[in-house]
Amino acid sequence: MDWLSWFDAPEYEFARQVLQRGVAALFFVAFLSSLNQFPALLGERGLLPVPVYVGAFSRMRRPTLFRWRYSDRLLRAVCAAGLVVSALLVAGIPQLGPPWVPLIAFLALWLLYMSIVNVGQTFYGFGWEMLLLEAGFTVAFLGSNQTDPPRTILILVAWLVFRLEFGAGMIKIRGGREWRDLTALYYHHETQPMPGPLSRQAHLLPKPLHRVEVLGNHFAQLVVPFFLFAPQPVASVAAGIIIATQLWLVASGNFAWLNWIAIILAFAAVSDPVAHAVIPAIPLDWHGGTQETPPWWLAITLAATALLVVLSYWPLRNLFSSRQLMNASFNRWQLVNTYGAFGSVTKKRIEIVVEGTLDEEPDDSSWREYGFKGKPGDLRRIPRQWAPYHLRLDWLMWFLPLRTVHEEWFYAFLGKLLEADRRTLRLLRHDPFDGGAPRWVRVRSYHYRFATRREFRETGNRWVRTLLYEPIGPVSLRHTPGRQR
Template identity: 55%
Template sequence: MTAMEWFTGPDYWLSRLVFQRGLALLYLVAFLSAALQFRALIGERGMTPVPRYVAYVPARRAPSVFQLHYSDRFFAAWAWGGTLLAAAVAGGAADAVPLGAAMALWAALWALYLSIVNVGQTWYGFGWESLLLETGFLAIFLGNADTDPPVLVLWLMRWLLFRVEFGAGLIKLRGDPCWRDLTCLHYHHETQPMPGPLSWFFHHLPGPLHRVEVAANHVAQLVVPLALFTPQPVAGVAAAVIICTQLWLVASGNFSWLNWVTILVAFSAVDGSALADLLGLPAHSLAPAPPSWFVALVLAATALVVALSYWPALNLISPQQRMNMSFNPYHLVNTYGAFGSVNRSRYEVVIEGTDAEHLTDGTPWREYEFKGKPGDVRRLPRQFAPWHLRLDWLMWFAAISPGYARDWFGPLVERLLTGDRDTLRLLRVNPFPGTPPRHVRARLYLYRFTTWRELRETGAWWHRTLIGEFLPPTRLAGS
């Protein structure tokens, strides 16, 4: 063995290729989502404007280029620039340039998106934002075609995957009792934030199969991740199991890019050479020994991740485990987890408007339709992931408790009353295409999936029951 043979893992060349190209595509989705949604959410006239946020949150808590300057035009250029850069990397740009330039491209993607997340406020308060950033940071040090993948970074990827899966498993066992009695999936497919086109069918699987789903989830998240730290082929098999369970989640709901990032990280534990042989790909030629400066940077990054791992490791063993938390403003080495508790019932906030000047019991109201969240009971839920419909997701939280919507629901209603075009673009149906309504109200409904019989008789995927008023009829002041 030469002095540097310990540093690289040539068997993982295909694993790295799949991971890097896939991650670049997810960056593209993330930047494109930001470019197309930001004006209504965090723009200068958005519901929670960036200028107001950075006025009281210092740069040390939220490092971002937008701490120095913000305008909608500048943000748009930033997001579209990230989109173009991600598209270039997905097309192979990072493998067509020298190693140092490739690292710079990946570092630029990470820094560009970090600036967006750190001023995104509640709209970007999801665990998969931190997961994308942590994964993107590690991608900087994976190298390109000029060198074989560094073994240390591959191990850091496994450590990340372990925290994602094992943390999610622990938060479930420590949380809702239905995870322990294997009944959570009697409810989850119906009450999850944004059901997909197959969620109705998953919900109607037999009860015993739901219990099998939960038990299999516990195995996949609490047992299988331990095998990631074993030699091949066991580690590769463990990664394959995780990939399969993530694809099950992709099929059963819409969780933005959470599952897709997890799948890509899992590829870091797959023996690429064995996969290449299976696919009949040509044998990989060993790359030259990596330059010393690259080795030094990888060692420094490894030391940084090891040091920052203290807090998430402590969180894993804590009885008061927290989920989806970053311990530093750079979103490096975070803690993850989801659905520590599962809703037993699904509530939806339905927003309506009327152009009537005076309100009576007979006033006709028309509903605003969202792209992803349930509304029209006859509309089959759509598949959007890995796309992230940020407003739709927060509407789910609003239905759980008005407190989740305190900062943005009033501004949303105001923008509907003024017919704000950027806000209306986030919706599927605007029932007032000509002039905006005079009054807007919001009502709370209990939704449930219909039965097979109800579906056949009515054609409706949902049944809903009015619970009460979420927001009384509101009009613009002085109108």
């Protein structure tokens, strides 16, 4: 049947391999991040304990395995299961069996990680969480090595990339003036949440080049995504442009797995002949012949296609709405969401610095500064490359001055420092008290900017900072506002 031959896409086997193994690798990173950080942030004795959160709602709207019971041991079991399943998928083992095997494996990752996200509160309130969930659900229907890749699912993955890129582009055009007058990158590299090793060099580039960068970004996000649905090789070229722009973002910043998942998903539009032309080592014929699609698998993939097409109505309407939402889900399963961020760019970098002292009285004390793994602190330190790993505490520290330092989790964090809580201290790069408990802690607000080349030659500092004020004065265990535990 002609329509069945259209449904099978044997010329996209390389794309399927990249999509399945790449998305599984990002799930591995996500579960590893949760295993290392979730107990300290949200565990039984965390900053925002899940048992308290779940207990406050007699009926949780979003699905999670922790609805009835949470324990740190159960969380670790969920993460361990996710790590094992994702590692098997990266190795390609489930893909060797019938198509239902990788389907079950990816749906398991989707459900396990959704259980974590849905109780993660503010620490999991990032757009790339729902992006990973949607990607995991969609690539689950790409089948196995025993069948050809289903074309409708590849198109839906391209549709996901379109929403991600075009949605971000529209948010920028409708957002701050700096995106329209091409000055956004005068500030972005310096003020982004977590700079990388090359961010300072990117910031110090000539301003005309920054304007060219913004123009290139608009072209890559507002024009190129439409060509993902064009015939080959145009679709592959469009995917290549998206991949190239995302690699620049990887090199110049730390946005967890946001840029990496965009790169992986863009391969849905890259055909085997184009991939082989670029890298001859990529084979043109993976299976030595056309794979026949079983009727039952055809029915499953068409049902999944119909579901995702129907759910596309709401994000499609949102894309062209004057009140466009960003990073929003329209259903409890977080499928076919709307994406887009950084509609405005922060002009100044304000950093929250936490200090402690062992002195009896806080006045005229010798204060020592806590060091974070990712966020700027030490003026000489080169920012590290962390992406695709997600440092959740560091990210929320960036948001504090944009909102308020008087948040429940932050006061809980100060209390954990006063207790010298081991789990909390492991989230930091530097504990000035080597595991000991300070008598007092305080919070100071600084303006940070990248040092010029001349300033760097004279001082060796990569950052220049100016003290602004003290939003939270010295507090002790007996005088910690907002402590509820």
